[in-house]
Amino acid sequence: MNDKAHKIAYAVFALAVILLGWQVDNQYYLQLMIFIGLNTLLALSLNMLMGYAGQISLGHAAFYGIGAYVTAILTTTYQVAPVLALPAAVGTAMLVAWIVGIPTLRLSGYYLGMGTLGFGMIVHIVLREWSSVTGGASGFVGIPPLEIGLVVFASGKNYFFLVWAVVLLCLIMCRRIIDSRVGRALRSIHDGEKAAAAVGVDTKKLKLQVFVFSAGMAALAGFLYAHLVYFISPGTFSFVASIRIVTMVVIGGMASIWGALLGASLLTLLPEWLHAFSEFEMVVYGLILMGVMIFLPRGLTRGVLDVYERYRKNHDR
Amino acid sequence: MLLSRKCRFGALAIAILLAGALIFTPGVFAESHQDAYKIGGIFSVTGPASFLGDPEKKSMELAIEEINAAGGVDGRMLEPVIYDTEGDPSKTVMAVGKLINKDRVTAIIGPSRTPTTLAVTPMVKRAKLPFISCAAGNKIVDPVKPWVFKTAQSDVQAVASIYEHIQQRDIQKVGIITVSNSFGESGKEQLLAQAGDFGITVVSSQSFGASDTDMTAQLTKIRQEKPGAIICWGTNPGPAVVAKNAKQLGIEIPLYQSHGVASPKFIDLAGDAAEGIFLPTGKILVADLLADDDPQKQVLTDYINAYESKYNETVSGFGGYAYDAVHLLARAMEGTNGDKAKIRKNLETLKNYVGISGVFNFSKTDHNGLDPSAFVMVKIKDGKWELVE
Numbered sequence: 001m002n003d004k005a006h007k008i009a010y011a012v013f014a015l016a017v018i019l020l021g022w023q024v025d026n027q028y029y030l031q032l033m034i035f036i037g038l039n040t041l042l043a044l045s046l047n048m049l050m051g052y053a054g055q056i057s058l059g060h061a062a063f064y065g066i067g068a069y070v071t072a073i074l075t076t077t078y079q080v081a082p083v084l085a086l087p088a089a090v091g092t093a094m095l096v097a098w099i100v101g102i103p104t105l106r107l108s109g110y111y112l113g114m115g116t117l118g119f120g121m122i123v124h125i126v127l128r129e130w131s132s133v134t135g136g137a138s139g140f141v142g143i144p145p146l147e148i149g150l151v152v153f154a155s156g157k158n159y160f161f162l163v164w165a166v167v168l169l170c171l172i173m174c175r176r177i178i179d180s181r182v183g184r185a186l187r188s189i190h191d192g193e194k195a196a197a198a199v200g201v202d203t204k205k206l207k208l209q210v211f212v213f214s215a216g217m218a219a220l221a222g223f224l225y226a227h228l229v230y231f232i233s234p235g236t237f238s239f240v241a242s243i244r245i246v247t248m249v250v251i252g253g254m255a256s257i258w259g260a261l262l263g264a265s266l267l268t269l270l271p272e273w274l275h276a277f278s279e280f281e282m283v284v285y286g287l288i289l290m291g292v293m294i295f296l297p298r299g300l301t302r303g304v305l306d307v308y309e310r311y312r313k314n315h316d317r
Numbered sequence: 318m319l320l321s322r323k324c325r326f327g328a329l330a331i332a333i334l335l336a337g338a339l340i341f342t343p344g345v346f347a348e349s350h351q352d353a354y355k356i357g358g359i360f361s362v363t364g365p366a367s368f369l370g371d372p373e374k375k376s377m378e379l380a381i382e383e384i385n386a387a388g389g390v391d392g393r394m395l396e397p398v399i400y401d402t403e404g405d406p407s408k409t410v411m412a413v414g415k416l417i418n419k420d421r422v423t424a425i426i427g428p429s430r431t432p433t434t435l436a437v438t439p440m441v442k443r444a445k446l447p448f449i450s451c452a453a454g455n456k457i458v459d460p461v462k463p464w465v466f467k468t469a470q471s472d473v474q475a476v477a478s479i480y481e482h483i484q485q486r487d488i489q490k491v492g493i494i495t496v497s498n499s500f501g502e503s504g505k506e507q508l509l510a511q512a513g514d515f516g517i518t519v520v521s522s523q524s525f526g527a528s529d530t531d532m533t534a535q536l537t538k539i540r541q542e543k544p545g546a547i548i549c550w551g552t553n554p555g556p557a558v559v560a561k562n563a564k565q566l567g568i569e570i571p572l573y574q575s576h577g578v579a580s581p582k583f584i585d586l587a588g589d590a591a592e593g594i595f596l597p598t599g600k601i602l603v604a605d606l607l608a609d610d611d612p613q614k615q616v617l618t619d620y621i622n623a624y625e626s627k628y629n630e631t632v633s634g635f636g637g638y639a640y641d642a643v644h645l646l647a648r649a650m651e652g653t654n655g656d657k658a659k660i661r662k663n664l665e666t667l668k669n670y671v672g673i674s675g676v677f678n679f680s681k682t683d684h685n686g687l688d689p690s691a692f693v694m695v696k697i698k699d700g701k702w703e704l705v706e
Contacts, residue, residue: 028418035411128497129524138454138499139406139432165331229410230439233432233499236406272411275400282363 006175009258010168017164021157030156032272034228037163038221039264043248044170044257045217050246051254052178053210054190055105056113059120060245063215065127065237066093067222072140072232073133082146086223093219094212101211105204108193120242127234139233146227153227163224167261170217175257177213186210190255251292253299262300354390354655356381356646357416357425358399359409360451360639361433365527366404368553368580369429372636373451374399375628376620377426380643383623390650395643402428406436413437417444423655426642427451429635431499438465447660449646451638453577454503458684466664466684468641470599470674470691472500472550475576476507478597478692479548480515482705483573488545492521494535494559496551500577504550520544525555532562546570552577557586564590571595576692579634584700595705597692599674601634606704612671620673637673645670645677 024030046060070089074080080088104115128137135141146153146162153159177183188196189203197203226232244267252263270288274281296303358377360370381395389395398420400412409428416422417440424447428434431454438457441448441464450457450467457467483491493508495501505522512519520542523535536559539547547570549559556578563572572594574583579598584591600607604617620640624632648670649663665684670677675691695702 026418028414031411031414031418035407131502136499136502137432137497138456138502139435141435141438141456169331225407229406229436231406231432231436233406233436235404235432271408272415281401 010172013171014168017161017168021160021164027156030160032268034156034160034163036265036268037160037167038225038228039245039248039268040167040261041170041221041224042218042245043252043260043264044167044174045214045221046245047249047252047254047256047260048174048177048186048217049210049214050249051256051259052183052190053186053207055207055211056109056246057116057211057214058113058239058242058246059116059118059123060214060218061237061239061241062120062123063093063097063218064222064225064241064245065123065232065234066096066215067219068226068232068237069127069134069140069222070219071223072143072226075144075227076140076142077133082144082227083148086220089223090216090219093222094216097212097215098208101208105207105211117239117242120239124234124238127237134234137234139231139235141231143226143230143232145230146224159228163228166220166224170220171257171261178257182206182209187255247289249299251289251299253301253303256299256301259299259301266300353394353396354650355396355398355420355422356643357413357420357422357427358397358639359402359412359416359425359427359433359437360399361404361429362399362401364403364405366430368633369451369635370401370404370427372633373427373429373639376624376636376638376640377643379623379627380640380647384643384647390647391652391654395647398422402433404430404433406433409433409436410440413440417441417446422446423650423657424448424646424660426639426646431456431503434465434467438462441465446657447646447649447664449642449664451635451642454499455507456503461682461684464661466645466679466686468645468672468674468677468685469635469638470576470687471685472504472507472575473511474687474689474692475597476504476511477689478694479573479575479595480511480517481689482595482694483517483546484515486546486571488571489516490518490520490542490544491546491548492523492539492542492544493519493548493550494523494525494532494539495549496527496555497524498527498552500552501550504575504577508548508550525551525559527551527555529555530558532559533566536562536566536568540566540568544570546573548573548575550575550577553580553582554586557583557590560587560590560594576634579695581631584697591697591700594697596695596697598695598702599634599637599691600693601632601637601673603693603695603702603704606702612676613673616671617673641672641674641677644672 042064049055049057067089070092071085074085074088075082100119107115127134153162185201185206188201193203248263248267251266253259270285274284277284360373362370362374378397381397385394402409402412416425426449429451431452434450434452434457448465451469453469453472455471455473495505509519521539523539525532525535549556556574574594574596576597579596579602600613601617604621607614621632649660649667653659665679665681667679675687677686679686694705696705
């Protein structure tokens, strides 16, 4: 896509968000869209790592959890203002990612998957067992609402705008990284790490940087989650959650900014729509995911474009 | 101007969105009244806690059927709207949002687990909606929250009845082994907190993962401290492994289990090793052994018969939480015309309701309404439950 197309896409996106926010009054739909926003952030953060740099992470929920728990502990136990807790939450996750990233990112393929999987489990166990600080398995209660200056972000509507403003900000940020020299270097790592190194890309440093960046974004989502629900428990940040994020990226389309949005929306909305099937809900859910992967193996975004291109080719002939 | 046009455009869009965030303040919705009262239900019907959620869902449907057959509440029928939480807090938040804002229910029953309950209590508080949880954790009603009630017995009462029994047998030192999830943790908290009141010292406190298959190491550590009894706190299958390992290690001191394993499945899992184990349980497990003058006997027998004939499966000890919740709610709804504040007030003042899990006496300071008499001590003998006094 060229520059103009991007601008149009952002405009359409922003307009859609504003219109939805204006028109929708039902708290349930607002809540649903807020969750889509949070999941988009998560999928986007993992997409930078997985889709562009080609580094798989099966422990991404750990950073989501770190973000949520750091702000919960600071704002509730130590009464720190949420605005100040935000840099702490994001910073902690980035620091942890940096420390963990140095040894783990030497791995590749399955081994990297295993390494990050183990990391995710360790964080989950720490959250669950360190009960004097984290509240343990029963969870952390009493997180205050988000207050910035005089504004309290408590209602569905203003939280909706906050979350989606953050999503748009992150979308633009990611887009700009990808279009930059760094972005091209990242994609070269994805295509062939040795080749990238041979042409002078500092692969080690870049991989670490994108890992840290990705962790920060996931922590941001965690921060927003904690102040939305006012309660967190380790279950939300378990291995299953990590897998769900990977699924969003794969279903939406790897190496695509809008794929993250699409994947997150589909995986958040699908279970809600499928309530009608009651007992068969999980079966239908599984079948749909399978169908997408069989017929559109490159994810929804690429897949739809492929189908369109094929159609046009046939038509032109 | 150094900023590129694209950048400026992005900044503008973000500014507009943030402005939107500032303009909107909490909205208020009009109440809608239909002919039938909608009652929300949220249970972990699937997932790791399905052994709780599945019988709870069925019992809720059963109770609503009974009430409707008897003419409903003030002539208006009850209509259940039930969602599956899969035991996941985020899913529960979503489901409660849907119940409150889309289905516009009058009250909500469930969820089955403590973390999922705690995740939604801020929401019901904001929505001012009567809410009866089916989870065990004491954190739910301590401190008391105006709109939150619960029907499951708390670990407070279970621990008290175990310690009472241990005290009677003149044992002063105990070792505890608890599962590392919300159930075990809440139990451990109570075990440590109440020990002093009964003159008991906890000499060793160990934990195990919910899906661990060998607890020999923890039991060996406990044995080194020479306690007079071991108390295990968990839900199946872990405690069965503890029982087996204790037998293999030749540990002779009495083993106590929590009400979390109070189902025939525990005896199946532990086999021989279950012999001689003590545990507190709600009366439902031993309904046929109760004395005829027990106030709960009639209620229990009716519920068991109705459940077993409707669903063609053995009743579990957990469905009663939802069954009690529906009946309590229906009682509190009488004469309120669906006014949520009145329902809440009625629930808080409800006294002497004989239910499945015990005799409920709610008050301003007690939103669980049960006392230790909700539990009876049983011993496993020849693969069957036996009442102990």
